[in-house]
Amino acid sequence: MRYPSHITLVEVGPRDGLQNEATPVPTDVKLQLIQRLAAAGLTHIEAGSFVSPKRVPQMADSADIVRALQPAASPLHYPVLTPNLQGFDAALAAGAREVAVFAAASERFSQRNIQCSIADSLARFAPVLAAARQHGVAVRGYVSCVLGCPYEGDIAPQAVADVSLRLLEMGCTEISLGDTIGVGTPAGVRRLLDALLPQIPASQLAGHFHDTYGMAIANIVAAMECGLATFDSSVAGLGGCPYAQGASGNVATEDVVWLLNGLGVECGVSLEALLDASALISGFLGKPPASRVARALLAKRGSE
Numbered sequence: 001m002r003y004p005s006h007i008t009l010v011e012v013g014p015r016d017g018l019q020n021e022a023t024p025v026p027t028d029v030k031l032q033l034i035q036r037l038a039a040a041g042l043t044h045i046e047a048g049s050f051v052s053p054k055r056v057p058q059m060a061d062s063a064d065i066v067r068a069l070q071p072a073a074s075p076l077h078y079p080v081l082t083p084n085l086q087g088f089d090a091a092l093a094a095g096a097r098e099v100a101v102f103a104a105a106s107e108r109f110s111q112r113n114i115q116c117s118i119a120d121s122l123a124r125f126a127p128v129l130a131a132a133r134q135h136g137v138a139v140r141g142y143v144s145c146v147l148g149c150p151y152e153g154d155i156a157p158q159a160v161a162d163v164s165l166r167l168l169e170m171g172c173t174e175i176s177l178g179d180t181i182g183v184g185t186p187a188g189v190r191r192l193l194d195a196l197l198p199q200i201p202a203s204q205l206a207g208h209f210h211d212t213y214g215m216a217i218a219n220i221v222a223a224m225e226c227g228l229a230t231f232d233s234s235v236a237g238l239g240g241c242p243y244a245q246g247a248s249g250n251v252a253t254e255d256v257v258w259l260l261n262g263l264g265v266e267c268g269v270s271l272e273a274l275l276d277a278s279a280l281i282s283g284f285l286g287k288p289p290a291s292r293v294a295r296a297l298l299a300k301r302g303s304e
Helices: 013-017 027-039 062-069 085-094 107-114 118-135 157-170 186-196 216-225 253-263 271-285 292-303
Strands: 008-011 098-104 138-144 174-179 205-209 230-233
Touching: 008 253, 013 027, 027 062, 027 271, 062 085, 085 118, 098 107, 098 118, 098 157, 107 118, 118 138, 118 157, 138 157, 157 174, 157 186, 174 230, 186 205, 186 216, 205 216, 216 253, 230 253, 253 271, 253 292, 271 292
Parallel strands: 008 230, 098 138, 138 174, 174 205, 205 230
Antiparallel strands: none
């Protein structure tokens, strides 16, 4: 089986992973986490989210994070979530050079999550994309519920394609396909990509798999077999799944790196250095990492 020769990992732990944590994480700990992730070789690290601090208090210090990272002077990529023009303006003022917007492939999920239709959500993003073009800021598009919705069940692949194509037409450079509730299987991934790839090149698609049912790693392999070479992951498996009570969320970066090492596929990430980042944030939160690889290797490290 042929896989892409190099995989790009987009580390989402500091934003998507931490945003739902009940324990407040101080700015200095977040910065230490990001610095350790960068030291491990990760070049794309979500740094924060410019949303209402009342709605997501864990992300209230995102401007401070971006200013400290100085992304304009860094060769690394520190994208931030900007759901509207107000968030984009705040991110730009802090120095952000890459942002992201979120849409859904499920109409009912869009209504429940952001209280508007898919069409209305895309209309909200239009001024963000226009401002981004004006300022030379790259925009990544996320599409939720690509393999299933907690309210609608199965989602038609063409519904995913329609939203993805619209985001690309508006100016997004890449679409991250999110299995938000983690119900996807390799067969479902192949069906989805069989529908999307004739319309969108693999170079503009990324996989964002949740591990609710333990299928995330298998789904990544299936997507790699279809030609995808960019995947989102979260250090220590940070991030729960709010639509499946008690279930795990984002696939762990450590597990993905272990997979890629075993396949002989380059990703540029040192697993040993990544464990330092995993140990830091897991120790602060007072819980073991959700990553099986991290648990095994940290226990081995502790016994040596």
